[in-house]
Amino acid sequence: MFEGIGTAIVTPFKEGKLDIESYEKLLNFQINNQINAIIVLGTTGEAPNISLDEREILIKKAKEVSGNKAQVIVGAGSNGLNHTIELIKNAEKNGADGLLIVTPYYNKPTQNGLYEYYKYIAEHTDLDIIVYNVPSRTGINILPETVYKIASDCKNVKALKEANSSFEQINKDLLLLKELKDFKIFSGNDDTAFQLLASGGDGVISVASNVIPLQMVQMFKFIKNGEIEKARNIHFSYYKLFKNLFIETNPIPVKAALSIMGFINNELRLPLVPASEPTMKIITETLKGCGVI
Template sequence: MFRGTGTAVITPFKDGDVDFDAFGRFIRFQLENRIEALIVLGTTGESPTISDFERTQLIKITVNEANGTVPVIVGTGTNSTEKTVEMSTKAFDEGADGVLVVVPYYNKPTQEGLYRHFGEIATRVQGPVIIYNVPGRTGTNMLPDTIIRCLDFDNIVGVKEASGDQYNVDYLLSRLKANHSDLKVWSGNDDQAFHLCSSGGDGVISVISNAAPLKTSSMIRSILGGDLESARDLHLELLPIMKAFFVESNPIPVKYALSLMGYCRNELRLPLYDLSDANRTVVERAMKESGVL
């Protein structure tokens, strides 16, 4: 799919509706700042609150703006295998280059259930599938050995790893190397992207690149190109927003940050609500420290 930085794109709202004009402008901002992929309708895009009509329009806008220059990856995962197949098929029909499928949430499948869930999806959809492991949100950790089993399916092309367990990440990378696999591994945590890429990973699917696309993509390109000193400098420079953008549930802080930058309104859909006054100060200070504001 890609090596480098994929932005997990926010969804702008205006008076309760999706602001499609602001979304198009924001996609162009990302492309102008050299990101390598666009990930829409994920957690950062508030996908659980987006209607089917809105999903279709957001995918179309992204595909049109990208115009084949970078892959467009659409979040389609649910806690129903059948529904995920349906949504993934529709995303490919609308021009997606890949789908991001989160580990099923709430129903807490076993490792065998996870293998069968992703296998069923991979068997039935006609395009690349990326596993998204984020146990902090789903309640289930997809273990490295289960991910390795998914090498049985050719169109499972990568994993967004957001378990927060660096040992598991390194173990997964070592097993993939031993199997001579080209399965891509991207960090799902901005503060671990430098470390994952230094261990042999392929990049990051990033929240902070919404606000700092050029610095984030430059950091990852430097790591992948072997310039660890430049990458480390950028990692440390971006460290304040890596923390501040998660001071409340994502995407609450990054939405506020982008409103300060003029890319969207500070508007979310319930059950998400505005960033607290105290944490607005935290975010603003971090943005200044990181040179974003």
């Protein structure tokens, strides 16, 4: 499992179809700026709106561009076990290095249900698994104790992406899960990534690194080298960007930002729609304010 910055990459579209030219351009921007992993088909990649055939194209292209310079982690979670297994087999077939498995949304399982769910998945793949906790999107919060039990019993469950903004839970994650050998804890929120990393976290699965990959990599390296003040300066220099990339539902603002930067068309698939005019103005001003454009 990687350590450092993984970019939750957007999926560019053009006239309703995959825009592979823009996707490749964005992937090269990430690799050239030392990103450690590309996370394909996560929340930011609009995974629910991508067909199996399109998934194959996106995974293969990410592998082709990344080569041996960055891992390709594929989002393969859904709210149903059978569909999740189907997505996992698709990821395996196309060369994924690992899997990002979100807690099953809408069903609202118990903690024991979550344990059994991840245990079954781990038994049906050889790929390394990142448990993805994002209660604001799924309606369910997987507790540190549950993740600990899963990872203790399932040796290919290698990491947690924690997008619960509760510092109490983040601290519990770090206290409990660091007892597990080689287990990684990633921040799923850019605005609290500095704090998690400074407390001993292993990386960030980042939305902002679509826009500022090198700066996110630098922040991580500064923290690992004990240069906390330099890392803190980066954190606060881009704090407005971290916050404003979520003023509408992700990935609406980050796609707006990348379109302003000239990487992609500002196009999403329904039920998501492009950013409103006020949001476009805020994103433009934010990019200018932190020197991105």
